[in-house]
Amino acid sequence: MQKVILFYKFTPLADPEAVRLWQYALAEGLGLRGRVIVSPHGINGTLGGEMDALKRYVRRFKEYPGFRGTEIKWSMGGADDFPRLSVKARDEIVTFGVPDEVRVDAGGVVGGGKHLGPGDVHKLVEAKPETVFFDGRNAYEAGVGRFKDAVVPEVDTTRDFVRELESGRYDHLKDKPVVTYCTGGIRCEVLSALMINRGFEEVYQIDGGIVRYGEAFGNTGLWEGSLYVFDKRGVVDFGDDATVIGICTVCGDPTSWVGDCDDPSCVEQLLACRTCTPRCARHAVSEPLASPTG
Numbered sequence: 001m002q003k004v005i006l007f008y009k010f011t012p013l014a015d016p017e018a019v020r021l022w023q024y025a026l027a028e029g030l031g032l033r034g035r036v037i038v039s040p041h042g043i044n045g046t047l048g049g050e051m052d053a054l055k056r057y058v059r060r061f062k063e064y065p066g067f068r069g070t071e072i073k074w075s076m077g078g079a080d081d082f083p084r085l086s087v088k089a090r091d092e093i094v095t096f097g098v099p100d101e102v103r104v105d106a107g108g109v110v111g112g113g114k115h116l117g118p119g120d121v122h123k124l125v126e127a128k129p130e131t132v133f134f135d136g137r138n139a140y141e142a143g144v145g146r147f148k149d150a151v152v153p154e155v156d157t158t159r160d161f162v163r164e165l166e167s168g169r170y171d172h173l174k175d176k177p178v179v180t181y182c183t184g185g186i187r188c189e190v191l192s193a194l195m196i197n198r199g200f201e202e203v204y205q206i207d208g209g210i211v212r213y214g215e216a217f218g219n220t221g222l223w224e225g226s227l228y229v230f231d232k233r234g235v236v237d238f239g240d241d242a243t244v245i246g247i248c249t250v251c252g253d254p255t256s257w258v259g260d261c262d263d264p265s266c267v268e269q270l271l272a273c274r275t276c277t278p279r280c281a282r283h284a285v286s287e288p289l290a291s292p293t294g
């Protein structure tokens with residue numbers, strides 16, 4: 001039986017390259033595929049493979065002193081959801097473009113937002129109805145699923161968030177309770193700290209991100225739609241009755257799918273039906289682009 005594991009740990013790493021070499025050798029030796037990023041701030045990974053191999057990986061992973069206590073999320077899927085094994089060392093494990101601003105100690109990101117469990121999110125909203133949900137993902141991810149009435153910044157990459165926060169567009173939120181959210185929680189560890197650094201007074205983040213919230217409440221809570229994931233699965237739902245909130249950029253029909261721009265030189269992601277051929281604004285043509293694929 002195969003599974004996918006997702007994990008991250010913010011902890012100071014004195015020699016990210018040495019950790020990268022160890023991680024590659026460990027995962028490759030166990031036949032795992034996926035992505036792992038190592039930086040001076042810690043580690044972030046998604047790996048798929050046989051259940052026994054993943055268990056051995058987790059056991060070895062947690063033997064490293066800085067990685068003890070790391071929460072491992074288990075999900076449906078397997079090695080075939082990833083084209084290969086990629087393990088890289090970078091300046092940041094989440095690329096906001098401000099590596100020198102992010103401070104990390106043994107307890108994680110310094111100065112980040114308060115963590116809320118899924119149930120605590122509902123308690124906060126009940127106690128403070130003015131609470132605002134702030135999407136910490138790229139705009140196309142929010143296109144297929146988001147929290148009700150969430151603020152969704154128009155960002156194409158994580159690097160765009162600093163510019164958005166400093167634009168003044170969200171200054172009216174600085175005295176409100178703000179709940180940041182993202183897929184597994186890692187982006188909000190950093191985003192919440194960046195927001196606090198820029199004057200937001202009451203910032204929260206959801207423990208385990210959308211994944212953990214969806215496991216707790218399915219489609220019965222404050223979440224609407226599907227969850228975009230960065231592997232061959234494309235999107236996942238928290239039940240068969242998930243609401244479809246996305247709109248195809250080609251034909252205008254409801255969709256919960258995100259596809260690549262049809263131009264092979266472009267890496268942009270677009271909302272599209274599986275039977276449509278999407279093109280971004282830079283590569284669009286005047287004629288309709290819908291075309292059957294099966």
